[in-house]
Amino acid sequence: MSEPVVPVAIGPDRPAPTLVEKAVVEGGAVVSDLDEARGLIWVGKPADFPPLPESVEWVQLPAAGVEDWFTAGVFARYPKVRFTSAAGAFAASVAEHALMLLLAGVRYLPEHLRADSWRQQDFFPHVGSLRGKTVTIVGAGGIGRALIPMLTPLGAHVIAVTRSGHPITGPDIPDSVETVSTDQLGKVWSRTDHVVVAAPATPETRHLIDADALSRLKPSSWVINIARGPLIDTDALVAALSSGVIGGAGLDVTDPEPLPDGHPLWTLPNVIITPHDSNPPQLRLAAFADHVAANVSRFVAGRELLAPIDPRRGY
Structure with a gap:
């Protein structure tokens, strides 16, 4: 019997960046719409973050620093959802x-x-x-x-x-x-x-x-x-x-x-x-995709996720 397919959404843009879509698939999940997803790979800003359906268990954020997400109150709105940052990816x-x-x-x-x-x-x-x-x-x-x-x-x-x-x-x-x-x-x-x-x-x-x-x-x-x-x-x-x-x-x-x-x-x-360009776009997306693939694989397998965010610590 085959293992159940784990649906993971990508937002906010559809079509999603090709490298990120490939990363989700390489990690062993399938790209889905948000309303049926168990995970969400978010590549947008805190201000654009959508309401999450109850099915979402995990959200991968696009940056290593997450102070703006605290300011936007995203973690407080979803205390039961596991959030991970991109810490270490870049x-x-x-x-x-x-x-x-x-x-x-x-x-x-x-x-x-x-x-x-x-x-x-x-x-x-x-x-x-x-x-x-x-x-x-x-x-x-x-x-x-x-x-x-x-x-x-x-x-x-x-x-x-x-x-x-x-x-x-x-x-x-x-x-x-x-x-x-x-x-x-x-x-x-x-x-x-x-x-x-x-x-x-x-x-x-x-x-x-x-x-x-x-x-x-x-x-x-x-x-x-x-x-x-x-x-x-x-x-x-x-x-x-x-x-x-x-x-x-x-x-x-x-x-x-x-x-x-x-x-x-x-x-x-x-x-x-230097104008905050230690992690320029042409390098950032590929590194983020590698991070996504690793975390999707861990999520699918029920393993500990990379770069978990602890709201009590602030990162």
Whole structure:
């Protein structure tokens, strides 16, 4: 006797993206209309989220960050539905971008790009290396885990900061990685050369990097943010960058976002800003489809889903 077919809907657009449709089928389900679906792959925005029929047990959301979904009240409306994010799906692309921003800062690339004459002696004192330096990754989830094996071959020591502080392990995670809990974050700044912010955005993590944290870093430290803008106090960051408290900042996300014309961050010479494109559309859809296929397969088999959202934690 054949197994029953599991119906999974895709919204809001029909026809759905071809890669997502293929992912549902590869996962062992069949694409269906919402009114008969047990699962929903949502590729739209929170404001467009539809009323769910009672048959829906699980919803896959399209982004790793889900703060806008809390604001829209989606989870509160459907407390019995399991929601999963795309956390981890885009980790490799975003981690690569974080490494690019960090290396660009450490190697003094902004000034090199602005130069219009041969200024070798001016540049030499400022060009650094990651070898022998300590990089603290604040929020060592999917992105942080992907970044660790990119950093350690360059000779960097990594401190991974997680909510629990449990050791991070895996086939590509070296034993030298140090893990600390979030409540111990204040104790690592004095040992930190550079910081990568990769934590989820919740009320508790707002301004996690504030004036006090910045003041404990080194004048050569670069702060990289590829998570969400509000994790860093922008006013405090501008002050630290302007006064030389830290060496620079590489920002793929800002607060406010989009960063308005005329904002001080645009004019500071020790800032690199990319317009939230660490996960561009041409890479995002394929990575999301892979994530969908894996989660559909798990849903069909009754296994634990990837990236479950815990409304109590806020991510």
